Amino acid sequence: MKFMLDAGHGFNTAGKRSFDGMREYEFTRKVAAFARDMLASYQNVTVYFAHSDDRDVPLQERTNAANRLNVDAYVSIHANAFGSTWNDANGIETYVYTTNHQETYQLAQKVQNNMVSLTGLKSRGVKTANFHVLRETKMPAILVECGFMTNRNEAALMRTDDYQRKCAQAIVNALAAQYNLTKIQAPTPQPPTPTPPSNPAQPPVRSGLYKVQAGAFSEKSNADAHVRKLKSDGFAAFVFTDGLYKVQAGAFSERKNAEDLVARLKAKGYQAFIFTD
Ligand SMILES: [Zn+2]
Numbered sequence: 001m002k003f004m005l006d007a008g009h010g011f012n013t014a015g016k017r018s019f020d021g022m023r024e025y026e027f028t029r030k031v032a033a034f035a036r037d038m039l040a041s042y043q044n045v046t047v048y049f050a051h052s053d054d055r056d057v058p059l060q061e062r063t064n065a066a067n068r069l070n071v072d073a074y075v076s077i078h079a080n081a082f083g084s085t086w087n088d089a090n091g092i093e094t095y096v097y098t099t100n101h102q103e104t105y106q107l108a109q110k111v112q113n114n115m116v117s118l119t120g121l122k123s124r125g126v127k128t129a130n131f132h133v134l135r136e137t138k139m140p141a142i143l144v145e146c147g148f149m150t151n152r153n154e155a156a157l158m159r160t161d162d163y164q165r166k167c168a169q170a171i172v173n174a175l176a177a178q179y180n181l182t183k184i185q186a187p188t189p190q191p192p193t194p195t196p197p198s199n200p201a202q203p204p205v206r207s208g209l210y211k212v213q214a215g216a217f218s219e220k221s222n223a224d225a226h227v228r229k230l231k232s233d234g235f236a237a238f239v240f241t242d243g244l245y246k247v248q249a250g251a252f253s254e255r256k257n258a259e260d261l262v263a264r265l266k267a268k269g270y271q272a273f274i275f276t277d
Helices: 024-039 059-069 102-119 152-158 161-178 220-232 255-267
Strands: 002-007 046-049 073-080 092-096 123-128 141-148 210-217 238-241 245-252 273-276
Touching: 002 024, 002 059, 024 046, 024 073, 024 141, 024 161, 046 059, 073 161, 092 102, 102 123, 102 141, 102 161, 141 152, 141 161, 152 161, 210 220, 210 255, 220 238, 220 245, 245 255, 255 273
Parallel strands: 002 046, 002 073, 073 141, 092 123
Antiparallel strands: 092 141, 210 245, 210 273, 238 245
């Protein structure tokens, strides 16, 4: 499966910011990045970005790329705005093109439902619109408005990692359900050394330890960034690889100690689980 994630706008797009200065793109790029990392835990998924941190990629360029790459679905991530001062307009809405193609509508419905259940915000429903990214894409394409930047509460939520992750998770859950994605199996046995093996084909050495994994990424730079974040939160962590770049946060001879670490990681908002080799 090939998916294109489209973080709406760019850093310097005029007008697209909240009254307290949050740029729409600051939010949408984070949701896209979290979604891509989450999608890395599924089999046979390739994720492309339509956007760039360097410039506001024109809409035509975004949809051309999606069509050329022949992606299976296109998800455009935005934040809503209404009025010229803080106001009460609120909630989540997801758009499909006016022809209301069935598969597209199903995907939109799943995104909308997951968004509302994970964020707890009001559902404004699935709607149709003649937006460029919906009209000019040849594959199912949806556009989700993840709350209102003109609503003080929702703008504050959008600044948080937790809310950004929830939006990403909602998109990923919807794609996984719509396209029957399968999770990559639990980690395969790893050599006990913290450095990546020079020869991944060498037979694994069993350590008998309870190890804690706190992330898996398709790109090493993302895994490295995750390690830095964990360290800044006081956790020891390093990257190992078996194709994916995985972040290990500890290894213990007693299962209880590994469970304690998982609990502390989860309390800080990290995903974590125990594996053995
Ligand atoms: Zn937008």
